[in-house]
Amino acid sequence: QLQLQESGPRLVKPSETLSLTCTVSGGSSSRSYYWGWIRQSPGKGLEWIGSIYYGGSTYYNPSLKSRVTLSEDTSKNQFSLNLSSVTAADTAVYYCARGTIGGPRWFDPWGQGTLVTVSS
């Protein structure tokens, strides 16, 4: 059964860079699928951050594009999120998820999520 697990610092200072890694286990090769990051601010809805495909094709939410970088390490079955110049508004639960073979499209399954707090 495919599992995804987010990892990284839970507390980030304002103006610094938030870095998270998603480790994929128990499933098919990551080379076949798109992968994505979605966040959920406390008590709020879901915001798609971006998606990545093997080989480095990336798709970003324009609202975050200037601050987001996605990367992948297929050999380790991992993909990563860097979000620079964070503010309190970036405090959220960050999820990684698998897209589809045909495109980012829908997301399934999702990791359990990790709460990242931006605070000094």
Add this chain to the structure above:
Amino acid sequence: DIVMTQSPDSLAVSLGERATINCRSSQSILYNSNNKNYLAWYQQKPGQPPKLLIYWTSTRESGVPDRFSGSGSGTDFTLTISSLQPEDVAVYYCQQYYSTPYNFGQGTKLEIK
């Protein structure tokens, strides 16, 4: 950007009754070349990540009970739970994947009356 708007924001339904959640997109998410509407539905229970229920507007994900169904086309879509069960209490989200950014609706909280 395509804005997704759900209604109502919250809904209370009696056990065994039908629950209907609506989702409207600010522009059509019907791709004419394949006649598919690029819409998915998710269920999120407290403390859990969202779970995919339906994609391509009406295709149930494997393992999803058949009391869940999706319908609609163009800009107006509906998620229906035919007979509400206690385990269906959750927040439900629609998501368009027609174009980036892949926006979600604001969510509909479903409770037992």
